[in-house]
Amino acid sequence: MFRRPIARLASPLLKRGTGTLRNQTNTAYRPKTLPRPFWSSGKVLLFTTLTGITTGTTTYYAGINDETSRFQLPWRKSDRPHYASKVKMETAIGELRFTLGENAISTDDEDLLRHGYSEWSSINIDQLPVAVAYPHSTEEVSHIAKVCHKYKIPMIPFSGGSSLEANFSAPYGGMSIDFSFMDQVVSLHADDMDVVVQPSVPWMSLNEEIKESGLFFPVDPGPSYALNVHQARIGGMVGTSCSGTNAVRYGTMKDWVINLTVVLADGTIIKTRRRPRKSAAGYNLTGLFVGSEGTLGLVTEITLKLAVIPQETSVAVVTFPTIRDAAAAAAKVMRAGIPVAAMEIMDDVQMAVINRAGSTPQKKWKEVPTMFFKFSGTKAGVQENVRLVETLAKQHNSGNFEFAVDAEEQKMLWSARKESLWSMLALREEGHEVWSTDVAVPLSRLPDIIEISKKEMDDLGLFASILGHIGDGNFHESIMYNNKDPKERAAVEKCIKDMVDRALEMEGTCTGEHGIGLGKKDSLLKELGLDTINVMTSIKRALDPNWLMNPGKIMDMPH
Incomplete structure (x- = not known):
């Protein structure tokens, strides 16, 4: 059961x-x-x-x-x-x-x-x-x-x-x-802008180790806690084809994997490609294994592309009167072609969570829908992009932009978004759990699905919030509920199912970055159809x- x-x-x-x-x-x-x-x-x-x-x-x-x-x-x-x-x-x-x-x-x-x-x-x-x-x-x-x-x-x-x-x-x-003991950075090729790693290398540790090269791995699935006990590792990131806050600028995991060493079911060891970034040699086996969740083979070594650390970064935070205003502003920014590095959203409940959990003790946040922007590039380019985004946000009733004045303040402002899940978990009472899942839709449908989903969550009468990587149409629902109450659990399940079905009706996907696992097999069938599932089979x-x-x-x- x-x-x-x-x-x-x-x-x-x-x-x-x-x-x-x-x-x-x-x-x-x-x-x-x-x-x-x-x-x-x-x-x-x-x-x-x-x-x-x-x-x-x-x-x-x-x-x-x-x-x-x-x-x-x-x-x-x-x-x-x-x-x-x-x-x-x-x-x-x-x-x-x-x-x-x-x-x-x-x-x-x-x-x-x-x-x-x-x-x-x-x-x-x-x-x-x-x-x-x-x-x-x-x-x-x-x-x-x-x-x-x-x-x-x-x-x-x-x-x-x-x-x-x-x-x-x-x-x-x-x-x-x-794979806990397979946690080594095998080789860094700084001139080629790639790195070879074993599957249990944590993504944050990888960036710390290679930062002197002036390069970084941009896929950012979220922070760890408690001395990296549960930091996402490269192998799992490959398995679920994850993404994160930087996806709007840099893409998802599948865009950064060059080749894989894979052990097949009978113990055969294969390498899917060689090290060049570009190849037209046969089937794209690398792409086949990325996102396969270990159902086709065991990934034991990964070659990753790297990016140059930007010259300049800036973080800005802006509030909106409604979640729809925020979503509409995000869609307008993307349609304008402004190269933001990241664009995240948290609703009023999530901002209250941050305040209650004390995740950023140096700052008290307004408990209204809030967007977090990250800009990167040259100094002139960053300043121009900030100006453009601020102009578009004002067209959707935004409040004032709050800019970070230095690196420390950037870290503080951005930490509110990065600590969101841990903040919610910290507020749980005994017997309560947090159900968090995601969907993604075409950008034009984002304001509609977020507005409806937010209302349905509020109608539950539970501690529930919306947050997500709004720049690529991907958002998450997180709902805290009493797992000992069957009626409450059933209501939460229905709310989640309705959100997923609504995303599919809007030509979206049942999962933007978490994979299928056991939890979304029904939804995958609805999304792709039996013939496509049979090809996978x-x-x-x-x-x-x-x-x-x-x-x-x-x-x-x-x-």
Whole structure:
């Protein structure tokens, strides 16, 4: 069954060679007393055996998450996946420990829980992985894949753990593959403006490491908290084809990946391209794996394009009387072709959240719809763009622009937008969760969908807000609700579903940057149609005929 997210628990990382767990817990969100998880590793093995999820004979199981999607694909009986029995799973774990080291595989209860539940996810399920693998290299990932392929064990990649659509959940048990120890910047080619990294490199740490080169990686999915415990990592960013605040100027993840090293389901290692930024050599396999959420292969190395750090940056904040005025101003700025670096929106509720949480103690914000602008380029260019945006904003009843006078004030002003999610999480009462999801629509429809969605959220009578990357038609709803109240949860689900359906009616998309995971398979079918989903399924079947790579995500398991 599905359930809402539980409270954040410990996040131990296995320290290889010591036989102990190194606990890197975010104490700010950890309960005072850690509850004993219901799903012990023994119970996971027992549950999967009894339900038929893991079977090496002729039975099959595809029911845990298929209630999220209402379509069935035409599969032959021979196509139906057959997963490892309990005995084979234990054999595989033993084999991997023998070849990679005793501590390369964890079956610790807390570790399994951390790799199966997510506080951020819109949904969670009552199923965990059976084990967690901690590879150190592409070769070790390949070996893990070969063993899992041999015994028919599902493989679920795990990167930063900050995804929102149950992208790394384990609906069919199996092996979670955590890339925590693959966190190196392999090589920086400053003259070529590219960098090669492993999947667990945090994007903020990457920019800190390469800043002396005068270059930076511009895809900005959001800040971390608590000593980078949950900072987005490059591998997960590739998996979901994420974007962020800079997307209006620099584009999304798919625009910045040059090539990938990928381990396929049977352990084969491939490289999708070489290092030139431009190539017409065959199929665009790089683009195929970006956004595939680990359903086609395990990404172990990424070559990224870099951009030159701008000469000048500036941040401005402006208020509007209504959310529609703000959205209309954003559409007008984009239509005018003004090259803003970022353009973000937060409604009155979200601005109140920032004040209540004390995220920017040096400033008290007006609790009205607010837009945040970031400008970058030459000094003259920035000044001209600021002037143009201010003129257009005034045509939509804006208040006065507030400009940052120095780098420190820029950081302070922009931090209100960057800390929005953490601010909302900090205000939760016990038993309450925050459901955050996104859609994107053509720019001309943005004022309409934001105005209607805002009204429907307000009608819930709950703590709910709108925020987002308004410059590219992408916005988010965040709703705080009591997860122990079925009626309240149902009302929130309906509100979210109506927003997604409305976006699709406006020729938009069900997800601008969070991916499909388990949570939006129905919506993906509505958006693309069964024929397109069948093409995706054919690609999946060709690369992963045994349905081992992150099964149940993006599309349903075969029945």
